[in-house]
Amino acid sequence: MTSTPDLIHELKVSRPTAPTALRARVREISAQETARAPWPKLRFPVRRAALIAVPTAAAVAFASAGVLGLTRSGGTTQAFREEAQANKVTTEDGPAYGALDTLTVPAPGASGGGRDSAIGPTNDRAQRVSATLTVEVPDSDAVSRAAQDALDLTRRLGGHVVSASVATGTEGSAALTVRVPVGKVQEAIVGLSALGRIVSQQVTIEDLQETLDALERREASVRSQIARITARLESEPLDAETRAVLETRVKTLRAELRGLRRGISGTHAEARMSTIQLTVVTPGAFGAVAPPDRLDRTIDEALNVLAWEAVIVLAVLIVMAPFALAACAAWLGRRFYRRREEERLLAA
Amino acid sequence: MHAVTLDAPRSVESKAPPFAAVAEELLDDVYGYLLYLTKNWAVAEDLTSETFEAAFKKWRRFDPRRGTPRAWLLAIARTTALDWFRADSRRQRREERADAAEPPRDSEGAFGEGLSPALEDGLRALTAGEREVVALRVVLDLDSEETARLLGITPTAVSTRLSRALAKLEERMRDHDVDA
Numbered sequence: 001m002t003s004t005p006d007l008i009h010e011l012k013v014s015r016p017t018a019p020t021a022l023r024a025r026v027r028e029i030s031a032q033e034t035a036r037a038p039w040p041k042l043r044f045p046v047r048r049a050a051l052i053a054v055p056t057a058a059a060v061a062f063a064s065a066g067v068l069g070l071t072r073s074g075g076t077t078q079a080f081r082e083e084a085q086a087n088k089v090t091t092e093d094g095p096a097y098g099a100l101d102t103l104t105v106p107a108p109g110a111s112g113g114g115r116d117s118a119i120g121p122t123n124d125r126a127q128r129v130s131a132t133l134t135v136e137v138p139d140s141d142a143v144s145r146a147a148q149d150a151l152d153l154t155r156r157l158g159g160h161v162v163s164a165s166v167a168t169g170t171e172g173s174a175a176l177t178v179r180v181p182v183g184k185v186q187e188a189i190v191g192l193s194a195l196g197r198i199v200s201q202q203v204t205i206e207d208l209q210e211t212l213d214a215l216e217r218r219e220a221s222v223r224s225q226i227a228r229i230t231a232r233l234e235s236e237p238l239d240a241e242t243r244a245v246l247e248t249r250v251k252t253l254r255a256e257l258r259g260l261r262r263g264i265s266g267t268h269a270e271a272r273m274s275t276i277q278l279t280v281v282t283p284g285a286f287g288a289v290a291p292p293d294r295l296d297r298t299i300d301e302a303l304n305v306l307a308w309e310a311v312i313v314l315a316v317l318i319v320m321a322p323f324a325l326a327a328c329a330a331w332l333g334r335r336f337y338r339r340r341e342e343e344r345l346l347a348a
Numbered sequence: 349m350h351a352v353t354l355d356a357p358r359s360v361e362s363k364a365p366p367f368a369a370v371a372e373e374l375l376d377d378v379y380g381y382l383l384y385l386t387k388n389w390a391v392a393e394d395l396t397s398e399t400f401e402a403a404f405k406k407w408r409r410f411d412p413r414r415g416t417p418r419a420w421l422l423a424i425a426r427t428t429a430l431d432w433f434r435a436d437s438r439r440q441r442r443e444e445r446a447d448a449a450e451p452p453r454d455s456e457g458a459f460g461e462g463l464s465p466a467l468e469d470g471l472r473a474l475t476a477g478e479r480e481v482v483a484l485r486v487v488l489d490l491d492s493e494e495t496a497r498l499l500g501i502t503p504t505a506v507s508t509r510l511s512r513a514l515a516k517l518e519e520r521m522r523d524h525d526v527d528a
Contacts, residue, residue, distance in 0.1 A: 004514050011486045016380040016460035022393045026400045030368035345433040346477035
């Protein structure tokens with residue numbers, strides 16, 4: 001009886017050997033080797049090409065992003081700073097809404113000056129004037145000096161300090177809120193602007209005249225009503241109930257009159273003094289506009305270009321995806337079919 | 349003769365050996381494989397010639413770093429054999445339709461000298477797929493991984509197929525012994 005090891009042994013020792021005629025035929029085929037052309041045929045190996053093409057495409061994408069980033073990042077940092085600030089002024093000088101007006105003040109980046117170009121509040125109308133200024137000074141010591149100068153200027157112009165906060169250290173900063181007479185606001189802004197390089201600025205004028213006129217009209221009306229009722233109470237014989245109603249009415253009107261007077265007085269006070277918020281910063285301090293350097297801008301631009309390249313690649317992939325899927329499915333289907341066919345053929 | 353040298357571990361820098369040397373070394377392996385697959389010496393000879401012609405044309409593309417010359421040649425032999433099986437299958441269908449089936453070609457002593465008639469019969473009773481795995485794993489002594497790569501199946505499937513084939517052979521031979 002034959003066991004598996006015996007079978008295997010028999011199969012191994014009885015390995016088929018090629019007949020002599022076949023060996024001769026194969027030798028003939030091999031002999032053609034020397035007669036073949038010494039130059040290999042030009043072929044296009046897809047895998048190798050992909051191996052080169054993919055990194056090359058990536059390198060080109062990065063290089064183009066770098067070159068475009070470098071080109072678009074512009075010239076010097078100072079030029080960029082001026083350009084950025086010019087854009088900011090344009091934004092802040094945009095159209096005013098409602099009763100708000102925006103004043104033209106010394107341009108950012110300028111140190112002092114600008115008096116000629118400044119326009120001020122109109123003297124014949126009650127207006128609320130407020131300004132916000134940010135100036136940059138070279139270092140922490142200069143912050144203290146600027147804050148002190150701002151306080152001195154405020155006092156000299158007849159104003160007062162509402163709040164002041166000065167922080168010194170490596171990145172010093174100061175925040176001051178001062179009130180100066182409206183008539184001196186131009187002078188104050190120009191003076192405060194001269195404390196350093198202007199980083200940002202905004203002056204807002206809100207018209208209070210209409211409010212004031214309304215309050216005054218209402219005051220006159222209330223006074224007149226009080227006078228009429230008082231005269232009636234004094235001159236006419238009234239029953240007790242009517243008298244009580246009229247007296248209550250007079251009380252209410254007097255209370256309203258007191259409120260109106262306070263309102264008128266407050267509005268006048270508001271229109272007399274302007275509020276200026278001044279921030280003094282050093283370069284790099286929180287709140288300061290630190291213009292990016294050339295390297296940062298180059299990286300930003302390069303990243304933008306890379307993002308666009310990625311978008312394009314993604315779009316191409318989205319367009320190609322259905323075709324690729326169809327091709328993949330066809331390839332898999334063909335492979336499956338061939339495998340099944342092979343199994344069928346070899347099952348015979 | 350066995351292709352020990354050519355199956356030795358490959359060096360990354362290795363260069364393809366001359367085709368003539370490879371052909372001389374592996375002719376018996378290719379022929380034996382095709383003989384087991386087709387169980388017909390005449391067809392095996394034709395297919396062996398075709399295999400070496402095709403291999404000769406593709407020889408420049410052979411990369412020793414990606415496989416042994418034996419595995420490469422056997423893969424070409426397999427493709428050539430499958431093409432023949434397809435053509436033969438079509439031919440048989442045509443003949444069946446025409447009702448003019450040709451008697452099978454003589455394949456006496458197909459599997460080489462020295463095999464017992466019982467084993468010859470047993471091999472003939474196996475399917476082509478079973479004979480193929482016997483040829484590769486037993487006769488040509490390919491390892492399980494290499495055989496699996498060549499057949500496009502898993503090593504487990506190779507082992508299963510081989511076990512089934514050997515069991516069938518054993519059974520056939522047992523039957524033969526009983527008949528005798």
